[in-house]
Amino acid sequence: MATTTSTPAAPGAIERLQPRSEGQWTVVFRRFRRHRLAMASLAILIIIFTASILAPWIAPFPRDDIGLNRTRLPPMSADPVTGQLHILGTDHLGRDFFTRVIYAARVSLMVAISVTTLVAIIGTILGLLAGFFGGWVDNTISRIMEFVATIPDLPILLILSAIMIQNADLIVLPSWIIGPVAWIMAVPNREATQVALLILVLASLGWVGVGRLMRGMVLQVREMQYIESARALGGSNVWILIKHVFPNAFPPLIVAFTLGLNGALVSEVAISFLGFGVQDPTPTWGNMMGFATSYMFNHPWMPLIPGLPIFLCSLAFNFIGDGLRDALDPRLKL
Amino acid sequence: MTAYLVRRLIQIVIVTILSAMLGYSLLYLAPGGPLLFLQQMQNTGQRRVTEEDIARLKARYELDLYLPIRFTRWLAGFPAGPIQVGGVNLIPPDTVVGCAIPGQVRLRYPDGTVEIREEGCVRDVTLADLAERRTSRGILFGDFGLSQQIARDRPISDLLMTRLPYTIQLMGVSTLLAILIGVPIGIYSAVRQYSRFDYAMTGITFVGSSLPTLFMGVMAILIFSVLAKDAGLPYLPSGGAQGIRNYDIPWIGTVQAGSTLDRTLRFIMPCAVLTFFNIAAWSRFIRSSMLEVLRQDYVRTARAKGVRERAVITKHALRNALIPFVTLLAGVLPTLVAGAAITESVFNWPGMGRLLVDALGRSDYTVAMAILFISTVLVLIGYLISDILYTVVDPRIRLA
Numbered sequence: 001m002a003t004t005t006s007t008p009a010a011p012g013a014i015e016r017l018q019p020r021s022e023g024q025w026t027v028v029f030r031r032f033r034r035h036r037l038a039m040a041s042l043a044i045l046i047i048i049f050t051a052s053i054l055a056p057w058i059a060p061f062p063r064d065d066i067g068l069n070r071t072r073l074p075p076m077s078a079d080p081v082t083g084q085l086h087i088l089g090t091d092h093l094g095r096d097f098f099t100r101v102i103y104a105a106r107v108s109l110m111v112a113i114s115v116t117t118l119v120a121i122i123g124t125i126l127g128l129l130a131g132f133f134g135g136w137v138d139n140t141i142s143r144i145m146e147f148v149a150t151i152p153d154l155p156i157l158l159i160l161s162a163i164m165i166q167n168a169d170l171i172v173l174p175s176w177i178i179g180p181v182a183w184i185m186a187v188p189n190r191e192a193t194q195v196a197l198l199i200l201v202l203a204s205l206g207w208v209g210v211g212r213l214m215r216g217m218v219l220q221v222r223e224m225q226y227i228e229s230a231r232a233l234g235g236s237n238v239w240i241l242i243k244h245v246f247p248n249a250f251p252p253l254i255v256a257f258t259l260g261l262n263g264a265l266v267s268e269v270a271i272s273f274l275g276f277g278v279q280d281p282t283p284t285w286g287n288m289m290g291f292a293t294s295y296m297f298n299h300p301w302m303p304l305i306p307g308l309p310i311f312l313c314s315l316a317f318n319f320i321g322d323g324l325r326d327a328l329d330p331r332l333k334l
Numbered sequence: 335m336t337a338y339l340v341r342r343l344i345q346i347v348i349v350t351i352l353s354a355m356l357g358y359s360l361l362y363l364a365p366g367g368p369l370l371f372l373q374q375m376q377n378t379g380q381r382r383v384t385e386e387d388i389a390r391l392k393a394r395y396e397l398d399l400y401l402p403i404r405f406t407r408w409l410a411g412f413p414a415g416p417i418q419v420g421g422v423n424l425i426p427p428d429t430v431v432g433c434a435i436p437g438q439v440r441l442r443y444p445d446g447t448v449e450i451r452e453e454g455c456v457r458d459v460t461l462a463d464l465a466e467r468r469t470s471r472g473i474l475f476g477d478f479g480l481s482q483q484i485a486r487d488r489p490i491s492d493l494l495m496t497r498l499p500y501t502i503q504l505m506g507v508s509t510l511l512a513i514l515i516g517v518p519i520g521i522y523s524a525v526r527q528y529s530r531f532d533y534a535m536t537g538i539t540f541v542g543s544s545l546p547t548l549f550m551g552v553m554a555i556l557i558f559s560v561l562a563k564d565a566g567l568p569y570l571p572s573g574g575a576q577g578i579r580n581y582d583i584p585w586i587g588t589v590q591a592g593s594t595l596d597r598t599l600r601f602i603m604p605c606a607v608l609t610f611f612n613i614a615a616w617s618r619f620i621r622s623s624m625l626e627v628l629r630q631d632y633v634r635t636a637r638a639k640g641v642r643e644r645a646v647i648t649k650h651a652l653r654n655a656l657i658p659f660v661t662l663l664a665g666v667l668p669t670l671v672a673g674a675a676i677t678e679s680v681f682n683w684p685g686m687g688r689l690l691v692d693a694l695g696r697s698d699y700t701v702a703m704a705i706l707f708i709s710t711v712l713v714l715i716g717y718l719i720s721d722i723l724y725t726v727v728d729p730r731i732r733l734a
Contacts (some may be wrong), residue, residue, distance in 0.1 A: 150349060150717075151356075152668055152709045154675050155690055159702050162694035163360060266546040270676050273548055274691050293552055293680070300560045303552050310549055318544035 031327035038323025041316035048309060052105035056186055059099040060084065064281045067094035072299050088305050091288070092295055097305050104283035105309060107185050111199055111284070112265040114184070118203035119264075120257055123210025128249070130211070131218025132241055142215070145208045157205060157267060162276040164197040171197065191282040198277050202267055206260070213256055217249035224248075251328040255321055262317035269310055285310050342721070346714045351409070353710045354473065357703045358405055389434045389457070393467070395482070398459050399432035407464075408479070411472035415465030425461065432459035473707060483698035484689075490704050494686065500575055501673035501685035508605045509666050512612030517659075519613065520620025524628060524655075525647060535617065542614030551607050551680035558603060570603050571596070573682040604681040608674060619662060624655040657728045664720030665713075672709035 022030075033039060051058065061084075070080050073090040075097075088097035130141035164171065173196055181199070182192035221227065222245065230240050271277035272286025280287055288306035296303050326332055392398040396407065406412050416427035437454035471477040478490035485493055519539075523532040555572045562569035568585045571577060577591035577600070589596050627633065628651055636650045637643075673687030682688070686705060693701035724731050 147349060147352060150710060150713050151353060152672060152706070152713060155672065155702070155706045155709060158675060158690065158694055159360065159699070159706060162697075162702075163699065166697060262544065266548075269546060270548050274675070274679055276694060289548070289552065293555075296552070296556060297560055300556055300564070303556060307549055307552060310546065314546055314549070315541065315544055318540070322540075 028324075028327045032323050035319075035323035035326060037319045041319040041323075044312055045316045045320070048105055048313065049109060051102045052109055055099075055102040055106050059096075059102060060087075061096035061099045063095070063099055063103050063283065065095055065099075070094040072295060072302070074299075074301060075305075089301070091302070092291055100283040100288060101285075101305060101309060103186065104285050104288055104306065107187065107195060107278060107282060107284045108265060108268060108286070109313070110184050111195065111202070111268045111278075112261050114181075114199050115202040115206060115264040115268075116257055116260040118199070119206040119210055119260060120253065122203070123207040124214050124246075124253065126207070127211040127214025128218055128241055128246065131215040132222060132237070132245060138215075141211070145211050148205060148208045149212075151205075153205065154270070157201065157271060158274065158276055160201045160205075161198055161271050164201060165194050165276055165279065168194045168197060173197070185282075187282050195278055195282065198268065198271065202264055206264065210253070210256055210260070213252055214249055217252060218245055221245050221248045255325045255328065258317055258321035258324055262314055262321070265310075265313060265317070342718055346711075346718065349714055350474075350711055354409055354707060355405070357707055358408060361699050361703055362401065385435055393434065393459075398434045403431045407469065407472070409472050410474050411469050411477070413461060413464060414469040416461050427462040428460045430455075430458045431461055431464065433457070434459050473704065478704035478707075479700055481693075481698055481701050483696040484693050484701055490701055493689065493701065494704065494708075497673075497684060497686050497689045498671065500683060501678075501687070502670060504601070504604055504608065504678070504683060504685055505666075505670045505673060507601075508608035508612065509670070511605070511609045512616055513663075515609070516613040516616035517620050520617035521624055521647065521652060521655075523617065523621045524624030527625065532621075536621075539614040539618050542610055543618060546676075547607060547611055547674070548676050548680060550610065551604070551677055554603050554607055555680070571600055572603060573600075575600055575684055600681075604677050604683050607681075608677055616659070616662065620655065620659060623658050624651060627651045627655045630654075653727070657724070660723045660727055661720045664716040664723070667716035667719070668709045668712035671712055672705060 067079075067081075067090070070086075070090050071092055071094040073086050073094075075087065075089040077086055077089060078084065079086060086096050086098070088101060091097055091100065126141050126145075130138040130145075171193065173193055177196050178189055178192045181196045182189045185192065185195055187195065227240060227244055230244050235243070268277060268284065269286035269289065272284045273290045275287075275290060277286055278284045280291070285306040289303060289310070292302035292306060389398065396404050399407070403413070407414075413431075417424045433455040434457040435455070436452040437456050439451045439453045441449045441451055443449070470479050473479075476491060478494075480487050481490050481493055519535055523535045526532055558570045559572040560569075566584055568583050571581065571583075571589075575597060577589070577596050580588055580591050582588050583599075586595075589599065633646060633650055636646045641650070671686060672690075673685040675687035675690055677683070678685045678687035679691050690702055690705045693699070693705075
């Protein structure tokens, strides 16, 4: 693993004299490109993500446009009144499925991204601290991690989010949380509270995995000679942590991040499906799936509409994680 | 070994109490509950609610006791009355442990608004009063109190017991099947690495372990129940553990609701989904740990000695490859009892996971907390068992 090549060399005379060399990330990307499924997954994810970002502009109908004369239309059918095309049909309240799926993509993907980012930040900081300083810091953090890891994930997630969401009206979140969440998810402010609560619940329990990973990496890196030489040069703890330990513990974090995205997406979908997550009318793939399954016996295409994006994203995150793992492993010849 | 076990048991007790505290504080912070119900009755004008009603209801759910007392009574059924040692009261029996009817102070603000604030206490609850109450033995001893919503006033342990057989049946069979199918697949994939079988299995298990069970469950119902029925093919009934009325299945004939055939047909899908998921995860695990072991020197030595390939794989490689698998199996223990909330909900299987979801849906948090508590304790026991099993399967490891 290269030590400091991740920082681009400054352009200058010295560089021109050296033989042309590739940076670490160029190598990684070149190796990643060979994983065809991962590249295809990346393309699919980019398409879904772009559609979700552009949701307010490309959606053919308003998000919550209820029409009781056009409920549960099959895909590619025309609106009985206006004659407009419902590409993916309509749901049980006559709302356009395509519109809701892309708005839901926004919520589901953004929840996954925010949760994983929060988890990565909290986990990295605590893991770095525990691994680097050892002693009572490590002891305290490790005991907390052990305790959180003991509690079964799904039950505690369900209980926490059920308690939070069922009383969302009683919980007042500061506007500096609500504002950005509402903006990112493209939902009105009053709907943003439950989304923010769900993000907080998922993040508050999810960081242990990253924390353990980072702690382990630091314990390995800490004993390396370049850390010793950095210390000999008079480097402070913070400087060594940021400049030397973190970059070297970084590659596995990327893989964990990708797989974490899948974990967060699936958790959000499951919780919303069971009715304890984001509530209708805010669409997410999970709560759309929940409604669709109750109509599936007479309208078998309905669960497929939120189901396929879940399927695609879930597989895509896993393939990308797999591809990144291979690309980042220097021992593996590709 | 004994010293190790004692230390571990102490640790388990500490973590158990900690998780009980966590659960209880969640319960305590959760709004809603029986008082809200009473308030709604008053608001809708169904019934005039007196102070006495509130006090009685509070006493019933112990809401009139101070939090620490309430917690210890919930945890271990203590104190159940005056604390006595050999007939002598340790603490005076008239010690106040709670407040039955809080005093109300009416505050009138200059702008005309009136706020009623609870202050002081009109009627106290003393230690002696506790002796007259029905006291639970405490959750540490398996008494989880009464359900509040899901089955009014039935003991939660009864409720759990009616669900437990279904969960154990589902999880037990699927775990067993997954081991019986997944382990051989993993071994064969590793032994024939890069063969067609290996590629096919690696592909299938990768997809299988990355798909959410929710998606697989819904797709299974869609294909084997809905589409098969629409196409006039034999289909699998979905939803519940047994049918309500008889139904016809092509090629099989009429199925009696509640018969063994009915139950079996309804069991197939949830079991298959869980089994598939576990096969995918476990065969990948076994494959990689087998590959690791097959590279070891002692395997090469065994082959060089002329040991038959079958013996090399079963005696030398597999025994070592199974060691890390043991830890994985320890994780199964809590799911055997706590069930799989998502799969059970998708298939409407009346197990523990479904009970958890139902309880949460109706804000019956005590039931949910009981399930959480039981599964946490089982996780701890699972860890302990896996550590002990480690020494059994691998004599090199000594616990100290």
